[in-house]
Amino acid sequence: MMDITTVSESVQLALAPVFFLTAVAGMIAVVAGRLARIVDRARVVEQVIEASAHSVEVERALLELRYLRSRGRLANGSIGLLTLCGFLIGLTIVLLFLGREWGIHGQGAAVVCFLAGVVSFIAALIGFLWETVLAMQLFNFNVLEVGRRAHH
Secondary structure, eight states: OOOHHHHHHHHHHHHHHHHHHHHHHHHHHHHHHHHHHHHHHHHHHHHHHHHOOOHHHHHHHHHHHHHHHHHHHHHHHHHHHHHHHHHHHHHHHHHHHHHHHHOOOOHHHHHHHHHHHHHHHHHHHHHHHHHHHHHHHTOOHHHHHHHHHHHO
């Protein structure tokens, strides 16, 4: 039978990974929101392509659609990595708790799961950063400069 001290220590041991899970959930929400905006924008650009008769406008829209596809793939990959991270951190919590409560020697596996989760989280952050960089590449800052000169 488990005593209250052991249960209390087990909960404390598993608490840090739980905070990490909160960060992972927040990141999934952020990236999923970006993915939704990418999909919405792609639908608008597809309509522009279908409705346009001007080849320059179609070429510009096709370029944007290629960027949106790349961004969508990066966001989707980041969500996959974040989900894997969440799974691994959850498994870490289970291994720590069971190891503590039932005497199962899973600390080594818990460390491997935790580190793999951290690596997955870092890879997802890299994908997120790459997606945001791609988002900025489509801007034509010359248009902003011309507009600023016209108003001065």
